[in-house]
Amino acid sequence: MIENLVSRRNFLRGTALATAGLVLAVQLPGNTRRASAAVGEQSKFIPNAFVKIDTDGIALIMPHTEVGQGIYTSSAMLMAEELEVDLDQVRVEAAPPDLKKYMDPILFDQATGGSTSTQSDWVRLREAGASARIMLVGAAAERWGVSADDCRVEKGIIRHDPSSRSLSYLDVAPDAATREAPKQVPLKDPSQFRLIGTRAKRLDTPAKVDGSLVYGIDTRLPGMAYATLAIAPVKGGRIASMNEAAARAVKGVRDVVRTEDSVAVIGEHMWAAKLGVDALELSWESGPNASVSTQAIVNDMHEASLKPGVVVRDDKGAAEAIRKAKTKLDAIYRSPFLSHSPLEPMNCTLHIKDDRAELWVGTQVPVRAQKAVAEATGLPPEKVTVNNQLMGGAFGRRLDIDTIEQAAKLLRNIRYPVKLVWTREQDLTHDFFRPYYYDRVSAGLDDAGRLVGRTHRVTGSSVMARWAPPAFVNGIDPDSLDCAAETPYDETSVFADYVRHEPEGLTTAWWRGVGATHNLFVIESFVDEMAYAIGQDPVDFRRKMLTRNPRALAVLELAAEKAGWKDKLPQGRGRGVNLQFAFNTYLAHILEIEVVPGKEVKLLRSVLAVDCGIVINPDTVRAQMEGGVLFGLGTAMFNEVTFTDGAVDQSNFDNYRILRINEAPKVEVYQVKSxxxxxxxxxxxxAAAAGALANAIFSATGKRIRSLPLSEAAV
Known part of the structure; x- marks a missing residue:
């Protein structure tokens, strides 16, 4: 009999059945398949298997990947809540590539992105834990000859109080494995939650503190070599000439491999590989995109934006309402190309053999990663093992597998393990960039200052059409119009259309928020323009347009109260507000700044009020709000990617700078219970950053900036 569970590693050790194991395949209600028992086979799963119990304890087979957002902890809390175990009894294992078992039901891919992980796992991981618990308790009750209703579970111990008997989960694992999964899986009422809603410590914190946590770039294998590469500066360019002999002459260099547009040097260590690349004396043919420039791209965007797009929303009469309005506004907003530039540059480790391959990488899309290696090597996907590592940032960059494809093509004839690392310069200059957007907006207000009509035309690249073609329907990219066609406000006369325009010489990609991040800068800046045009306070103007949206009104009121919105500010200071409904979360952001003419914009105080529904872990919400708004503010102030003669002008953090610690404002996060x-x-x-910053700059200076980045234009 086990009375106490000390740790997840020691969970259930020492029982008479210590050699048994149970893998529970959790089915949706109504499915009657039996769970599969796996004695000593920890990798055996059946569809939708999220719970594993073995002699090492309890594991969550995690369908999403950890990118720093805390999902390993939050998702473990969901399962543990219904399984009736403590969080420290759960270990997390990355799910292998398996679209059938681990597809995100929102993204329709085994993918982590779009702020969908908790939304996708909210029901299925709780059902996974509940189904497992029901089967285990049923097995114990049957052994004792009692009703399961008379049993309870406490920290993984099944107890029958009337007879003072208890069994561990592992004790009954073999019996539970023979039972049918329950057809109905009742879940707890929120009033019964024991873990959900508590400030749980992240499971990965100790390993981060002591340095034992392994990211993709930390991979070390016996006999492993190191490689780095050079890539054609202009997309579509080719190698014209190189001095391969000079590279091979560098001490420690083992091999040189190439494709038409790239060359990698393999060395005994990273420095040898880097010196080998430097010795190549490369020259390039620029190819068809040699004349691409930022100005040419913007000119093309302007021309494209003059033509009608595909209609996304048409309430009929918006243009006529604006024409008849007392106050009319028109504006053009522009948002630049952006790089992801995660702290951990792109990298992967590959060991290709004649009949199989193994990949170590941090990826948001493990099935796509597996397929990329399979196609490059000619192996069937099932012969490619993917070891998904933790990631030192992604921001959407690791939703693409171009770097894995490139590595597999370069290394397909190498038969020892090689870790290929993109330098910071290669990572930035050969990124897949956040699209450039060109927005035309107009609005009309009546005699009472009410919004009577609004139009919005978005012109830009479609990431959706490239990355998920089935979601690009009738010429509409739903992400490009996210938060533009629909807003939290009382609007009954809106016309929104989309003009797809793909720039030459580059590839666009997801970037932390994408459509919402760009559109909220436009919408919330323009709402401020409306308020000032009729002499109304920006918060009061928004408040009057929220008569049918109590959750949006609540976060706006809370942020305004906590920020002291009505308090008078010294000259040179200003406050800006941003209100949004994005990713199924309501958020109000009020930012206070100071503009020092000719010098800088100082970020002083950031106040966020958030209603994200039921909160799994309040500390995770706070951390994501803090990190997200600082990331957004730094980007809005400083960042843009530009092109000259087909090549990217920026190369490292000296000319693509990030917000520094001494520049960060005080951030306050207030969470609404829901x-x-x-x-x-x-x-x-x-997404809440740029609009609040632009509006704060106008408040402080009277200068309306409609093109990002903002800092230089502000001073």
């Missing part, structure tokens, strides 16, 4: 389904928080803070 019983609504959870929304996403990983990108909401980033």
């Amino acid at each position: 019983l609504e389904k959870p929304g996403g928080v990983g990108e909401a803070g980033t």
Whole structure:
């Protein structure tokens, strides 16, 4: 009999059945398949298997990947809540590539992105834990000859109080494995939650503190070599000439491999590989994109924006209402190309053999990563093992597998393990960039200052059409119009259309928030323009347009109260507000700044009020709001990617700078209690930054800036 569970590693050790194991395949209600028992076979799963119990304890087979957003802890809390175990009894194992078992039901891919992880796992991981618990308790009750209703579970111990008997989960694992999964899986009422809603410590913190946590770039294998590479500066360019002999002459260099547009040097260590690349004396043919420039791209965007797009929303009469309005506004907003530039540059480790391959990488899309290696090597996907590592940032960059494809093509004839690392310069200059957007907006207000009509035309690249073609329907990219066609406000006369325009010489990609991040800068800046045009306070103007949206009104009121919105500020200071409904989360952001003419914009105080539905872990919400808004503010102030003669002008953090610690404002996060389904928080803070900053600059200076980045134009 086990009375106490000390740790997840020691969970259930020492029982008479210590050699048994149970893998529970959790089915949706109504499925009657039996769980599969796996004695000593920890990798055996059946569809939708999220719970594993073995002699090492309890494991969550995690369908999403950890990118720093805390999902390993939050998702473990969901399962542990219904399984009736403590969080420290759960270990997390990355799910292998398996679209059938681990597809995100929102993204329709085995993918982590779009702030969907908690929303996707909210029901299925709780059902996983509950189904497992029901089967285990049923097995114990049957052994004792009692009703399961008379049993309870405490920290993984099944107890029958009338007879003072108890069994561990592992004790009954073999019996539970023979039982049918329950057809109905009742879940707890929120009032019964024991873990959900508590400030749980992250499971990965100790390993981060002591340095034992392994990211993709930390991979070390016996006999492993190191490689780095050079890539054609202009997309579509080719190698014209190189001095391969000079590279091979560098001490420690083992091999040189190439494709038409790239060359990698393999060395005994990273420095040898780097010196080998430097010795190549490369020259390049620029190819068809040699004349691409930022100005040419913007000119093309301007021309494209003059033509009608595909209609996304048409309430009929918006243009006529604006024409008849007392106050009319028109504006053009522009948002630049952006790089992801995560702290951990792109990298992967590959060991290709004649009949199989193994990949170590941090990726948001393990099935796509597996397929990329399979196609490059000619191996069937099932012969490619993917070891998904933790990631030192992604921001959407690791939703693409171009670097894995490139590595597999370069290394397909190498038969020893090689870790290929992109330098910071290669990572930035050969990124897949956040699209450039060109927005035309107009609005009309009546005699009473009410919004009577609004139009919005978005012109830009479609990431959706490239990354998920089935979601690009009738010429509409739903992400490009996110938060533009629909807003939290009382609007009954809106016309929104989309003009797809793909720039030459580059590839666009997801970037922390994408459509919402760009559109909220436009919408919330323009709402401020409306307020000032009729002499109304920006918060009061928004408040009057929220008669049918109590959750949006609540976060706006809370942020205004906590920020002291009505308090008078010294000259040179200003406050800006941003209100949004994005990723199924309501968020109000009020930013206070100081503009020092000719010098700088000082970020002083950032106040965020958030209603993301039921909160799994308040500390995670706070951390994501803090990190997201700082990421967004730094980007809005400083960042843009530009092109000259087809090549990217920026190369490292000296000319693509990030917000520094001494530049960061004080950030305050206030969470609204809610019983609504959870929304996403990983990108909401980033999306709330640019609009609040632009509006704060106008408040401080009277200067309306409609093109990002903002800092230089402000001073």
